[in-house]
Amino acid sequence: MKTSTIAKSIAISTALAAALSASVLAQSGPVAGPGMGMGMGPGAGQMGPGARGMRGMRFDQTNTPGWTLMSAEERTANQTKMRAVKTYDECKVVQSEQHAVMETRAKEKNITLNAPRQNGCDVMKARGFIK
Template identity: 60%
Template sequence: MKKLALTISVLSAAVLATSALAQGGKGRFTWNQTYTPGWTLMTPEERSEWANKMREVKTYEECKALQEEHQRAMEERAKEKGVKLMPPRQNGCDVMKARGFIK
Protein backbone atom coordinates (compact mmCIF):
# COMPACT_ATOMS: atom_id res chain seq x y z
CA MET A 1 0.00 0.00 0.00
CA LYS A 2 2.87 2.39 0.78
CA LYS A 3 4.39 1.66 -2.63
CA LEU A 4 1.11 2.59 -4.31
CA ALA A 5 0.89 5.85 -2.36
CA LEU A 6 4.49 6.69 -3.24
CA THR A 7 3.88 5.90 -6.91
CA ILE A 8 0.81 8.09 -6.95
CA SER A 9 2.74 10.93 -5.28
CA VAL A 10 5.58 10.68 -7.79
CA LEU A 11 3.17 10.60 -10.73
CA SER A 12 1.25 13.57 -9.36
CA ALA A 13 4.46 15.58 -9.01
CA ALA A 14 5.43 14.67 -12.57
CA VAL A 15 2.07 15.81 -13.89
CA LEU A 16 2.36 19.11 -12.01
CA ALA A 17 5.88 19.69 -13.30
CA THR A 18 4.88 18.86 -16.86
CA SER A 19 1.87 21.16 -16.61
CA ALA A 20 4.02 24.01 -15.34
CA LEU A 21 6.54 23.55 -18.13
CA ALA A 22 3.89 23.27 -20.82
CA GLN A 23 2.21 26.52 -19.85
CA GLY A 24 5.25 28.73 -20.54
CA GLY A 25 4.85 32.40 -21.46
CA LYS A 26 5.08 35.54 -19.32
CA GLY A 27 2.37 35.60 -16.70
CA ARG A 28 1.57 31.95 -17.23
CA PHE A 29 4.12 30.56 -14.82
CA THR A 30 2.39 28.16 -12.46
CA TRP A 31 3.05 28.87 -8.81
CA ASN A 32 2.46 25.76 -6.70
CA GLN A 33 4.00 23.71 -3.90
CA THR A 34 7.11 23.10 -6.01
CA TYR A 35 8.12 26.76 -5.78
CA THR A 36 6.26 28.02 -2.69
CA PRO A 37 7.22 27.27 0.90
CA GLY A 38 4.16 26.99 3.11
CA TRP A 39 1.82 26.19 0.21
CA THR A 40 -0.20 23.81 2.36
CA LEU A 41 -0.46 26.44 5.11
CA MET A 42 -2.12 28.92 2.74
CA THR A 43 -5.79 29.25 1.87
CA PRO A 44 -6.80 29.02 -1.81
CA GLU A 45 -7.27 32.80 -1.79
CA GLU A 46 -3.77 33.34 -0.38
CA ARG A 47 -2.33 31.01 -3.00
CA SER A 48 -4.02 32.97 -5.76
CA GLU A 49 -2.87 36.28 -4.29
CA TRP A 50 0.68 34.95 -3.97
CA ALA A 51 0.72 33.77 -7.58
CA ASN A 52 -0.54 37.15 -8.78
CA LYS A 53 2.13 39.01 -6.79
CA MET A 54 4.87 36.80 -8.19
CA ARG A 55 3.62 37.22 -11.75
CA GLU A 56 3.90 41.00 -11.34
CA VAL A 57 7.61 41.05 -10.45
CA LYS A 58 9.90 42.43 -13.14
CA THR A 59 13.39 41.72 -11.78
CA TYR A 60 15.19 38.93 -10.01
CA GLU A 61 15.90 41.21 -7.04
CA GLU A 62 12.21 42.11 -6.70
CA CYS A 63 11.32 38.43 -6.91
CA LYS A 64 13.84 37.46 -4.21
CA ALA A 65 12.65 40.24 -1.89
CA LEU A 66 9.04 39.08 -2.20
CA GLN A 67 10.12 35.48 -1.72
CA GLU A 68 12.05 36.33 1.46
CA GLU A 69 9.07 38.25 2.87
CA HIS A 70 6.82 35.28 2.13
CA GLN A 71 9.33 32.87 3.68
CA ARG A 72 9.34 34.83 6.96
CA ALA A 73 5.53 34.89 7.06
CA MET A 74 5.27 31.16 6.40
CA GLU A 75 7.94 30.35 9.01
CA GLU A 76 5.88 32.26 11.57
CA ARG A 77 2.68 30.50 10.50
CA ALA A 78 4.36 27.09 10.66
CA LYS A 79 5.69 27.88 14.13
CA GLU A 80 2.20 28.88 15.31
CA LYS A 81 0.77 25.62 13.98
CA GLY A 82 3.62 23.54 15.38
CA VAL A 83 4.73 22.18 12.02
CA LYS A 84 8.02 22.19 10.17
CA LEU A 85 8.22 24.39 7.10
CA MET A 86 9.72 22.43 4.23
CA PRO A 87 11.82 24.33 1.71
CA PRO A 88 10.54 24.50 -1.87
CA ARG A 89 11.84 21.86 -4.27
CA GLN A 90 12.96 24.58 -6.68
CA ASN A 91 13.59 28.30 -6.40
CA GLY A 92 10.84 29.96 -8.42
CA CYS A 93 12.86 33.14 -8.99
CA ASP A 94 15.73 31.13 -10.47
CA VAL A 95 13.33 29.27 -12.75
CA MET A 96 11.59 32.47 -13.85
CA LYS A 97 14.94 34.08 -14.64
CA ALA A 98 16.18 31.04 -16.55
CA ARG A 99 12.98 31.01 -18.64
CA GLY A 100 13.25 34.73 -19.39
CA PHE A 101 10.19 35.82 -17.40
CA ILE A 102 12.25 38.26 -15.31
CA LYS A 103 15.60 40.03 -15.73
Template identity: 55%
Template sequence: MKPLSRSMSVLLVAALTAGTVLAQGPWAANRKNTWGYQLMTPQERTEHQARMRSFKTYDECKAYQEENHKQMEARAKEKGVSLPAMRAGGLGCDNMKARGYLK
Protein backbone atom coordinates in the same frame (compact mmCIF):
# COMPACT_ATOMS: atom_id res chain seq x y z
CA MET B 1 -25.73 18.38 -35.34
CA LYS B 2 -23.54 15.31 -35.66
CA PRO B 3 -21.86 14.05 -32.44
CA LEU B 4 -18.07 14.31 -32.27
CA SER B 5 -16.05 11.18 -32.73
CA ARG B 6 -14.08 9.94 -29.73
CA SER B 7 -10.75 11.08 -31.22
CA MET B 8 -12.16 14.52 -32.02
CA SER B 9 -13.45 14.81 -28.45
CA VAL B 10 -10.02 13.91 -27.06
CA LEU B 11 -8.34 16.47 -29.33
CA LEU B 12 -10.83 19.15 -28.32
CA VAL B 13 -10.24 18.51 -24.61
CA ALA B 14 -6.45 18.56 -25.14
CA ALA B 15 -6.63 21.86 -27.03
CA LEU B 16 -8.80 23.48 -24.38
CA THR B 17 -6.50 22.24 -21.61
CA ALA B 18 -3.42 23.55 -23.39
CA GLY B 19 -5.07 26.95 -23.79
CA THR B 20 -5.84 27.08 -20.08
CA VAL B 21 -2.26 26.21 -19.13
CA LEU B 22 -0.83 28.81 -21.50
CA ALA B 23 -3.23 31.46 -20.20
CA GLN B 24 -1.95 30.91 -16.66
CA GLY B 25 1.34 32.58 -17.50
CA PRO B 26 4.95 31.71 -16.85
CA TRP B 27 4.52 30.42 -13.33
CA ALA B 28 1.79 28.71 -11.34
CA ALA B 29 1.89 28.18 -7.59
CA ASN B 30 1.61 24.58 -6.46
CA ARG B 31 2.77 22.26 -3.67
CA LYS B 32 6.03 21.47 -5.46
CA ASN B 33 7.22 25.02 -6.12
CA THR B 34 5.74 27.18 -3.37
CA TRP B 35 7.33 26.91 0.03
CA GLY B 36 4.56 27.12 2.65
CA TYR B 37 1.82 26.35 0.12
CA GLN B 38 0.06 24.07 2.61
CA LEU B 39 -0.18 26.95 5.10
CA MET B 40 -1.84 29.36 2.65
CA THR B 41 -5.55 29.76 2.06
CA PRO B 42 -6.77 29.37 -1.53
CA GLN B 43 -7.09 33.16 -1.73
CA GLU B 44 -3.54 33.65 -0.48
CA ARG B 45 -2.26 31.17 -3.05
CA THR B 46 -4.02 33.06 -5.83
CA GLU B 47 -2.66 36.38 -4.58
CA HIS B 48 0.85 34.93 -4.20
CA GLN B 49 0.75 33.58 -7.74
CA ALA B 50 -0.45 36.91 -9.14
CA ARG B 51 2.24 38.76 -7.20
CA MET B 52 4.99 36.44 -8.41
CA ARG B 53 3.84 36.92 -12.00
CA SER B 54 3.82 40.70 -11.62
CA PHE B 55 7.54 41.14 -11.01
CA LYS B 56 9.77 42.46 -13.77
CA THR B 57 13.13 42.19 -11.98
CA TYR B 58 14.84 39.45 -10.04
CA ASP B 59 15.62 41.78 -7.12
CA GLU B 60 11.98 42.76 -6.50
CA CYS B 61 10.91 39.14 -6.84
CA LYS B 62 13.61 37.95 -4.44
CA ALA B 63 12.72 40.61 -1.83
CA TYR B 64 9.08 39.53 -1.89
CA GLN B 65 10.01 35.86 -1.80
CA GLU B 66 12.24 36.30 1.25
CA GLU B 67 9.48 38.17 3.09
CA ASN B 68 6.95 35.50 2.15
CA HIS B 69 9.28 32.78 3.45
CA LYS B 70 9.62 34.60 6.77
CA GLN B 71 5.82 34.80 7.03
CA MET B 72 5.47 31.08 6.27
CA GLU B 73 8.14 30.21 8.87
CA ALA B 74 6.28 32.25 11.49
CA ARG B 75 2.95 30.68 10.53
CA ALA B 76 4.43 27.17 10.72
CA LYS B 77 5.89 27.89 14.16
CA GLU B 78 2.56 29.30 15.34
CA LYS B 79 0.72 26.18 14.15
CA GLY B 80 3.38 23.83 15.47
CA VAL B 81 4.16 22.28 12.10
CA SER B 82 7.39 21.80 10.17
CA LEU B 83 8.00 23.01 6.68
CA PRO B 84 10.07 20.89 4.33
CA ALA B 85 13.65 21.95 3.68
CA MET B 86 13.93 24.40 0.81
CA ARG B 87 15.53 23.04 -2.32
CA ALA B 88 18.70 24.79 -3.43
CA GLY B 89 18.24 26.33 -6.85
CA GLY B 90 14.57 25.44 -6.92
CA LEU B 91 13.20 28.78 -5.81
CA GLY B 92 10.56 30.55 -7.89
CA CYS B 93 12.52 33.72 -8.60
CA ASP B 94 15.63 31.77 -9.60
CA ASN B 95 13.63 29.57 -11.95
CA MET B 96 11.79 32.53 -13.45
CA LYS B 97 15.07 34.35 -14.06
CA ALA B 98 16.63 31.26 -15.66
CA ARG B 99 13.65 31.04 -18.02
CA GLY B 100 13.93 34.69 -19.01
CA TYR B 101 10.83 36.00 -17.24
CA LEU B 102 12.83 38.33 -14.96
CA LYS B 103 15.70 40.72 -15.68
Protein backbone atom coordinates in the same frame (compact mmCIF):
# COMPACT_ATOMS: atom_id res chain seq x y z
CA MET C 1 -23.84 -25.95 -17.62
CA LYS C 2 -20.14 -25.12 -17.59
CA THR C 3 -20.60 -22.66 -20.47
CA SER C 4 -23.30 -20.72 -18.62
CA THR C 5 -21.09 -20.45 -15.50
CA ILE C 6 -18.23 -19.09 -17.60
CA ALA C 7 -20.60 -16.67 -19.35
CA LYS C 8 -21.90 -15.44 -15.97
CA SER C 9 -18.34 -14.97 -14.68
CA ILE C 10 -17.40 -12.98 -17.78
CA ALA C 11 -20.55 -10.86 -17.49
CA ILE C 12 -19.90 -10.12 -13.79
CA SER C 13 -16.23 -9.31 -14.48
CA THR C 14 -17.18 -7.01 -17.34
CA ALA C 15 -19.80 -5.21 -15.24
CA LEU C 16 -17.34 -4.77 -12.36
CA ALA C 17 -14.63 -3.45 -14.68
CA ALA C 18 -17.10 -1.02 -16.28
CA ALA C 19 -18.27 0.25 -12.88
CA LEU C 20 -14.70 0.83 -11.69
CA SER C 21 -13.70 2.49 -14.95
CA ALA C 22 -16.70 4.81 -14.89
CA SER C 23 -15.72 6.26 -11.51
CA VAL C 24 -12.17 6.94 -12.69
CA LEU C 25 -13.32 8.50 -15.97
CA ALA C 26 -15.92 10.64 -14.19
CA GLN C 27 -13.29 12.41 -12.09
CA SER C 28 -12.53 15.77 -13.55
CA GLY C 29 -9.01 17.04 -13.55
CA PRO C 30 -6.85 19.61 -15.25
CA VAL C 31 -6.39 19.20 -18.96
CA ALA C 32 -3.05 20.18 -20.42
CA GLY C 33 -3.21 22.91 -22.98
CA PRO C 34 -0.53 24.29 -25.24
CA GLY C 35 2.43 25.70 -23.36
CA MET C 36 1.16 24.79 -19.91
CA GLY C 37 4.09 22.54 -19.00
CA MET C 38 4.13 19.23 -17.19
CA GLY C 39 3.02 20.41 -13.75
CA MET C 40 -0.69 20.86 -13.56
CA GLY C 41 -1.08 21.82 -9.93
CA PRO C 42 -3.50 24.46 -8.72
CA GLY C 43 -2.94 27.71 -10.54
CA ALA C 44 -1.02 26.16 -13.38
CA GLY C 45 -1.57 28.00 -16.62
CA GLN C 46 -3.68 30.74 -15.08
CA MET C 47 -3.49 33.93 -17.04
CA GLY C 48 -4.92 36.38 -14.53
CA PRO C 49 -3.59 39.79 -13.53
CA GLY C 50 0.18 39.85 -13.37
CA ALA C 51 0.65 36.60 -15.28
CA ARG C 52 2.44 38.38 -18.15
CA GLY C 53 2.52 35.32 -20.37
CA MET C 54 4.11 32.97 -17.81
CA ARG C 55 2.26 29.96 -19.16
CA GLY C 56 4.87 27.42 -18.07
CA MET C 57 5.51 29.04 -14.68
CA ARG C 58 3.57 27.61 -11.79
CA PHE C 59 3.49 28.28 -8.10
CA ASP C 60 2.13 25.35 -6.11
CA GLN C 61 2.73 22.95 -3.24
CA THR C 62 5.92 21.61 -4.85
CA ASN C 63 7.71 24.94 -4.99
CA THR C 64 6.01 27.27 -2.50
CA PRO C 65 6.91 26.72 1.15
CA GLY C 66 3.79 26.96 3.30
CA TRP C 67 1.38 26.29 0.43
CA THR C 68 -0.80 24.13 2.68
CA LEU C 69 -0.88 26.86 5.33
CA MET C 70 -2.40 29.39 2.92
CA SER C 71 -6.02 29.91 2.00
CA ALA C 72 -7.01 29.76 -1.66
CA GLU C 73 -7.15 33.57 -1.72
CA GLU C 74 -3.65 33.84 -0.26
CA ARG C 75 -2.31 31.37 -2.81
CA THR C 76 -3.80 33.39 -5.65
CA ALA C 77 -2.41 36.62 -4.18
CA ASN C 78 1.04 35.05 -3.86
CA GLN C 79 0.93 33.80 -7.45
CA THR C 80 -0.16 37.21 -8.69
CA LYS C 81 2.64 38.97 -6.77
CA MET C 82 5.26 36.55 -8.08
CA ARG C 83 4.03 36.90 -11.64
CA ALA C 84 4.04 40.69 -11.37
CA VAL C 85 7.74 41.05 -10.46
CA LYS C 86 9.98 42.45 -13.15
CA THR C 87 13.48 41.92 -11.73
CA TYR C 88 15.34 39.20 -9.88
CA ASP C 89 15.88 41.46 -6.86
CA GLU C 90 12.17 42.32 -6.70
CA CYS C 91 11.38 38.60 -6.93
CA LYS C 92 13.72 37.79 -4.04
CA VAL C 93 12.06 40.47 -1.86
CA VAL C 94 8.55 39.13 -2.55
CA GLN C 95 9.77 35.57 -2.00
CA SER C 96 11.55 36.43 1.27
CA GLU C 97 8.49 38.22 2.64
CA GLN C 98 6.26 35.26 1.80
CA HIS C 99 8.70 32.77 3.32
CA ALA C 100 8.89 34.81 6.55
CA VAL C 101 5.08 34.83 6.89
CA MET C 102 4.91 31.08 6.25
CA GLU C 103 7.75 30.36 8.71
CA THR C 104 5.82 32.25 11.40
CA ARG C 105 2.65 30.26 10.70
CA ALA C 106 4.55 27.00 10.66
CA LYS C 107 6.16 27.75 14.03
CA GLU C 108 2.74 28.62 15.50
CA LYS C 109 1.45 25.22 14.36
CA ASN C 110 4.67 23.42 15.29
CA ILE C 111 5.29 22.40 11.68
CA THR C 112 8.54 22.30 9.73
CA LEU C 113 8.25 23.77 6.24
CA ASN C 114 9.55 21.73 3.34
CA ALA C 115 12.16 23.43 1.21
CA PRO C 116 11.16 24.04 -2.42
CA ARG C 117 12.72 21.74 -5.03
CA GLN C 118 14.15 24.80 -6.76
CA ASN C 119 14.19 28.54 -6.31
CA GLY C 120 11.28 30.17 -8.17
CA CYS C 121 13.20 33.38 -8.82
CA ASP C 122 16.09 31.45 -10.37
CA VAL C 123 13.66 29.54 -12.60
CA MET C 124 11.87 32.73 -13.66
CA LYS C 125 15.21 34.36 -14.53
CA ALA C 126 16.44 31.30 -16.45
CA ARG C 127 13.20 31.22 -18.48
CA GLY C 128 13.48 34.93 -19.29
CA PHE C 129 10.41 36.04 -17.31
CA ILE C 130 12.48 38.49 -15.22
CA LYS C 131 15.82 40.27 -15.63
